[in-house]
Amino acid sequence: MAVRIVPGLDLDRGALLHRLDLRIEAAGVAAEPSDPDQVPLGLDVHSEPVAEGHSTLAASGLVKIYRKRYVVNDVAVQVSQGEIVGLLGPNGAGKTTTFYMMVGLIAPDAGRVRIGDEDVTRVPMYRRARKGVGYLAQEPSVFRKLTVEQNVLAILQMMGISKREQRERLELLLDELGIKHLRKARAYSLSGGERRRLEITRALVGRPKFMLLDEPFAGVDPIAVHDIQQIVSDLRRRNIGALISDHNVEQTLDIVDRAYIMYDGRVRVSGTVSELVWNDEVAEIYLGPTLTARMRQRYSFPE
Secondary structure, eight states, rough: OOOOSSOOOOOOHHHHHHHHHHHHHTTTTOOOOOTTTOOOOOOOOOOOOOOOOOEEEEEEEEEEEEEEEEEEEEEEEEEEETTTEEOOOSSSHHHHHHHHHHHSOOSSSSEEEEEETOOOOTTOOHHHHHHHHHESSOOOSOOOOBHHHHHHHHHHHTTTTTHHHHHHHHHHHHHHOOOOGGGBBGGGGGOOHHHHHHHHHHHTTTOOOOEEETTTOOOOOOOOHHHHHHHHHHTTTTOOOOEOOOOOOHHHHHSSSSEEEEETTEEEEEEEEEHHHHHHHIIIIIIIIHHHHHHHHHHHHOO
């Protein structure tokens, strides 16, 4: 099925295909790598339906070395469908590199990444998207000159579904994510929180099993943070497993079921929020005395 590209982008043909690849991968929809000299503009891209169930995205023994330095050293992280997991730590801890290895942006020097029983360590990002791994990048991943509606349709049109189903999914997602009133607004006019809602909407188009959210609260004003928290929390209802890496500690811990704390390239501690808040090592290497005291007032000592 040929796909009509929505109007509104002032790009040459090669640049359009390249930017579509990047944004489609960021939205969690599978697109084959594009060569502008070989692929016609009527791009024919198909996405396999994501099955319901209880799968797991798991990394084990991950290692990444840069200039003889272990940036990530023997890291194991796991998230199941229907749970929200944090990947936290101070700057330079290795969490971003771990995150990128799990989503497929970079290859590990050692270790494995699995979806269920399938080893996807050497599987590129666009094929992981086919298997249900969505990605929300920290950097803006929307087409600035397109409207909210066109941004979502640009992804829907890549999925090989009928126009009727495209419209049905569009209306449902715009309504559920609270951006229906913004459908005709250009993406460049959106606030940080509104843009994040649009990016999450686009990521949900492919109906992923898992979503990896890189700094979902970055660039979002304090009032809108609560709205984004509610949207991320709602991923449980959708039976989506979410892995979050963010510097906003309190906002992240408020919505996760459990978390991993990385330090100096390793996972030092993992557990529920209460277990982490009351862990003296976490207080020393990550939370600090002020935040630890405040968080311990909110979370009871684990049984």
